Amino acid sequence: xxxxxxxxxxxxxxxxxxxxxxxxxxxxxxxxxxxxxxxxxxxxxxxxxxxxxxxxxxxxxxxxxxxxxxxxxxxxxxxxxxxxxxxxxxxxxxxxxxxxxxxxxxxxxxxxxxxxxxxxxxxxxxxxxxxxxxxxxxxxxxxxxxxxxxxxxxxxxxxxxxxxxxxxxxxxxxxxxxxxxxxxxxxxxxxxxxxxxxxxxxxxxxxxxxxxxxxxxxxxxxxxxxxxxxxxxxxxxxx
Ligand SMILES: Nc1ncnc2c1ncn2[C@@H]1O[C@H](COP(=O)(O)OP(=O)(O)O)[C@@H](O)[C@H]1O
Ligand SMILES: O=c1ccn([C@@H]2O[C@H](COP(=O)(O)OP(=O)(O)O)[C@@H](O)[C@H]2O)c(=O)[nH]1
Numbered sequence: 001x002x003x004x005x006x007x008x009x010x011x012x013x014x015x016x017x018x019x020x021x022x023x024x025x026x027x028x029x030x031x032x033x034x035x036x037x038x039x040x041x042x043x044x045x046x047x048x049x050x051x052x053x054x055x056x057x058x059x060x061x062x063x064x065x066x067x068x069x070x071x072x073x074x075x076x077x078x079x080x081x082x083x084x085x086x087x088x089x090x091x092x093x094x095x096x097x098x099x100x101x102x103x104x105x106x107x108x109x110x111x112x113x114x115x116x117x118x119x120x121x122x123x124x125x126x127x128x129x130x131x132x133x134x135x136x137x138x139x140x141x142x143x144x145x146x147x148x149x150x151x152x153x154x155x156x157x158x159x160x161x162x163x164x165x166x167x168x169x170x171x172x173x174x175x176x177x178x179x180x181x182x183x184x185x186x187x188x189x190x191x192x193x194x195x196x197x198x199x200x201x202x203x204x205x206x207x208x209x210x211x212x213x214x215x216x217x218x219x220x221x222x223x224x225x226x227x228x229x230x231x232x233x234x235x236x237x238x239x
Contacts, residue, residue, distance in 0.1 A: 006124035009045025025083035066116035073112030139204015144222035
C-alpha cells in the first residue's frame with residue numbers, strides 16, 4: 001500500500017516540542033515497518049504564520065510571504081527527518097520527482113512546500129497523484145471538514161463523508177491568502193477531485209489516529225469518496 005500523509009504544521013509544530021515530533025515520527029516508522037510505502041508532507045504551523053504576519057507588516061507581497069512559508073515548512077520537514085530512522089531519505093524533497101524516486105527506492109520521503117500560491121495540502125495531493133497512492137491522509141487540527149470553521153462556530157457540523165466535488169464546493173469560498181486556515185486548500189480539493197484519490201481528513205493531533213486510519217480505515221474525521229465508488233476502500237477489504 002502506498003500512502004501520502006500530510007502532517008499539518010498546526011499538529012506537528014504548533015510550537016517547538018521534540019517529543020511531539022518524535023510521536024509523529026514513531027507512527028511514520030511503524031507504518032513503514034508494516035510495509036506501507038510512505039510520503040510525508042509537512043506544514044508550517046504557527047511559526048510560519050508568525051513569520052508571515054511579521055513580513056506582511058514589513059510590506060512583503062503575497063508571493064514573498066508564501067516563500068517565507070515554504071522555507072518554514074522545509075525546516076519542519078527537517079525536524080521530522082531528524083526524528084526518523086535510517087529508512088528516511090535525509091534530503092527534503094523539493095519536487096515530486098525527487099520524492100517519487102525515494103519512495104520507489106523504498107525510502108520514506110519528506111516534503112514541505114514547493115511553490116507560491118498554495119499550501120502543503122496541495123503538495124500532498126499532487127504527490128499522492130504523482131506516486132499513484134492508494135490513500136491520502138490529512139492530519140490537521142480539526143477533526144474533518146465542517147460546514148463552518150469549528151474553532152469559531154459552535155454550531156459547525158462535520159461532514160462524515162463528502163464527494164470530491166462537494167469538497168471543492170465547501171472549500172471554494174475560503175480565503176487563499178498566505179497563512180489562511182482551511183481544512184485543505186482549494187487546489188488540493190481540485191487535485192483530489194481530478195485524481196479520484198481516496199482521501200481522509202482527520203484530527204492528527206494524536207498521531208495514532210493517522211495510524212488507525214491508514215491501517216484499519218478507522219477514524220472520526222471526513223472521508224472524501226471518489227465519484228462513482230462505493231464506501232468500502234478496496235485495500236482495507238484486501239488486508
Ligand atoms: N469548514 C472548516 N472545516 C474544518 N476546519 C476549518 C474550516 N474552516 C476553517 N477551518 C480551520 O482550519 C484549521 C486547519 O487549518 P490549519 O490550521 O492551517 O491546519 P494545518 O496546519 O493542518 O494545515 C482548523 O483548525 C479549523 O479551525
Ligand atoms: O507549496 C507551498 C506550501 C506552502 N506555502 C506557504 O507556506 C504557508 C504554510 O504552509 P502550510 O501548508 O502549513 O499552510 P497552512 O496549512 O498553515 O495554511 C502557506 O500558508 C503558504 O503561504 C506555499 O506558498 N506553497
